[in-house]
Amino acid sequence: MAIKNYITDPKNHKNAHIFTHNDKDKSNSLIVATHPLKIYENEVKFFISDTYGVDMNIGKTVEKYEYIHNGTDNVYWIASETGSGKFTFNSTDQAHAGTKSIKYDNGNNNDVLQLTRASDITLIGYTSLTLWIYVDKDWKAGDSIEIKGWDTGIGTIVGSSVKLEDYFAWNVHDTWHKISIPLKDMILTEETIDAIKIEIVANEGKQPKFYMDDIQFEGLSETTELGEFIIEPDPATWFHIDQLIISIADNIAGTIADGTMPGLSYNKILGETKLTNGLLYQRMQDGIIISSTIIQQLSDWLQRPYA
Known part of the structure; x- marks a missing residue:
């Protein structure tokens, strides 16, 4: 008795089927398609400015x-x-x-x-x-x-x-x-x-x-000149971003709320008045802006996904 074999996709569990060219010669075959192989390597990338390098502090x-x-x-x-x-x-x-x-x-x-x-x-x-x-x-x-x-x-x-x-x-x-x-x-x-x-x-x-x-x-x-900082993949490569981390540090004199933890105001940044222009964050693909947001105060950070 013949043993039946199936070619099954391990992800969606769908079986491959025979493709019949015509009814006369009954020639059958499997159709196989391939996708380009993408190899990912873990790497830390920094936003870079042509003027300031990786230093985002105030200005030049x-x-x-x-x-x-x-x-x-x-x-x-x-x-x-x-x-x-x-x-x-x-x-x-x-x-x-x-x-x-x-x-x-x-x-x-x-x-x-x-x-x-x-x-x-x-x-x-x-x-x-x-x-x-x-x-x-x-x-x-x-x-x-x-x-x-x-x-x-x-x-x-x-x-x-x-x-x-x-x-x-x-x-x-x-x-x-x-x-x-x-x-x-x-x-x-x-x-x-x-x-x-x-x-x-x-x-x-x-x-x-x-x-x-x-x-x-x-x-x-x-100076307080505006600067543009960009992170982009090298030619012929892709970005699969796992985490986006932006750190802001300052010496603050925070008051203790209920004796438990320093109080940080939601409408300021580390006790400083919210930014006038703010930090404009944009995600672009093929020259098209996919998403855009302006960060001016602590609450703007907290509204971001996974903040």
């Missing part, structure tokens, strides 16, 4: 400056002095840039150069105080010059003073040196001042002769 970082004095090539902060009168605010003897610099030549201890701003400045976003210095002669191991932040309103130092000689090779003469003093060394990070003072505090023999130019605060700031 740019340099920022607060110009203080450059020998009066430009008008920035106003220079004044007390002591022996040996500072020249607009000397043309030497210049790092432009044609003029501040000159000091053979004065006395306690000579003070004060550079005063027209109004207060709060040093948020600034990281260092920089200047260029040119030693002409006579700077010795016992010479010391201090620089410090100042509040003219109450006549007192802000932060702490530091010594210029600790930040450059003072014994190398006849060349320009850049001095870069971290504001944390001066305890001036995010402090408010309206002047800086440079004071001759000690000497070994004759006082040194030197020039200073391009005195300024330097730092970084972030």
